[in-house]
Amino acid sequence: MPPCGADGSARICGRLAPSPTGYAHLGNAWAFLLAWLAVRARKGVLILRLEDIDPQRSRPEFAAALLEDLRWLGLDWDQGPDVGGPLGPYEQSRRGAAYAEALARLEAAGLTYPCFCTRKELRLLAAAPHVDDAGAPYPGTCRELNAAQREALFRSGRRAAVRLRCPGESVEFEDALLGPQSFRLEECGGDFALRRSDGVVAYQLAVAVDDALMGVNQVVRGRDILPSTPRQIALLRLLGHNAPQYAHIPLLLDGEGRRLAKRHRSLALRSLREQGVTPRRIVGLLSRLAGLNPRGVPVSPAELLPDFALERLPGTDQRVTDQDLRQLAP
Known part of the structure; x- marks a missing residue:
């Protein structure tokens, strides 16, 4: 297979684009899991790109932790800062x-x-x-x-x-x-x-340019980013590029209805791991909330691939309750 975007083919090319400004939490895991499934279910190419363009907030220790946490969760990628590839560098700070x-x-x-x-x-x-x-x-x-x-x-x-x-x-x-x-x-x-x-x-310019030059034709991300999408499409068109297919997924909320964010330190993947929570339990919970695993049994991301379709995802934001968190415990 040619590298992503190299031949203008219709092969799906998606990306994970974490910002190394803190440790990955359940909300990040939700978005990255669904983006990963959307690419892998269609046998596409997946790029991991570190969006570390802001020198005041990005830190190398967070970058290393993000890659470690995503791999621990069971996600992989075909191109990225740790595996290389023909379309790098894969860190915005080097682009x-x-x-x-x-x-x-x-x-x-x-x-x-x-x-x-x-x-x-x-x-x-x-x-x-x-x-x-x-x-x-x-x-x-x-x-x-x-x-x-x-x-x-x-x-x-x-x-x-x-x-x-x-x-x-x-x-x-x-x-x-x-x-x-x-x-x-x-x-x-x-x-x-x-x-x-x-x-x-x-951010808007960096993301639009990177998606174009890396051949990204599918972007799965939270609906909170929706106001950025018209800006990025406008930039892509002005620069002579096609826009990807976008899918803005519902958000993961805490029990009080607030979007999960870095302030939820107890829900950081590494904090959960230190408590003995397994990645299969986390993926089981997230896939139940996504409507992909009704009983919420512990699973790996790969086990969700046969029946995955974006159309199956819920149309509303999903809450992680205290009962959900208790069920994660070993």
Whole structure:
């Protein structure tokens, strides 16, 4: 088989894209298990890509722990930072040249502009009321500055981020779970950053470029990322690439209805492992919540493959109750 994306074939190519900013928890395991099943059930190629673009939050010890925890859970991948492959590097922190080239193309096409808004000003925007995870929309403060105004701001010592002049038309796509989707980018935060004022490439650009260059044609991720999808599709189209097929899965919640996150330290995979919980019990619980294993019997990820289909997944978020956690105990 040719490497993922090398021949333009229709072979499924998916990815796991953990951020090494903490230890993997049950919510991460839920998303990665379903993404893994969606690729392996169709005999596709799976890439593991470390999204460590943020130097302030990413740590090498978390990166090593993520790979260890995912393998302990029973997941594997065909390409990644530990196994290599033809499309690396597989760490975003080493892919700066690809991002710079894409940004230069967008700038040359007149699709970007410098934004001099300070972090304080942006924090005030973020604190304003808004309706969804996209955050407060950027009002275009710096969009129409003329050359003289920009030069004066640069001379005064102000650093600039780079923002995309978002297209005005709607971005439409078919989600494999949620069905037809249509967004205007102004509904998703408006002109978004491509590079921060400190020079760090923004998440949206890095993800879009990586998915394109790695030939990723299937993305399975949490529905909380849905507001990012129209932005990434817009970037892919502006750069001349096709968008993947997206499937935004329901979230895993705690007993109080809050999304599982790094604050749930007791639910970190390594914490559970230290308590004697087995990976088969964890996969059994997650697959029951996903509607793939009604009795929740302990299983390996591979045992779920014969009957897996994205269409079988629930349409609503799922809660991990105290009783669920007690049943994990050895």
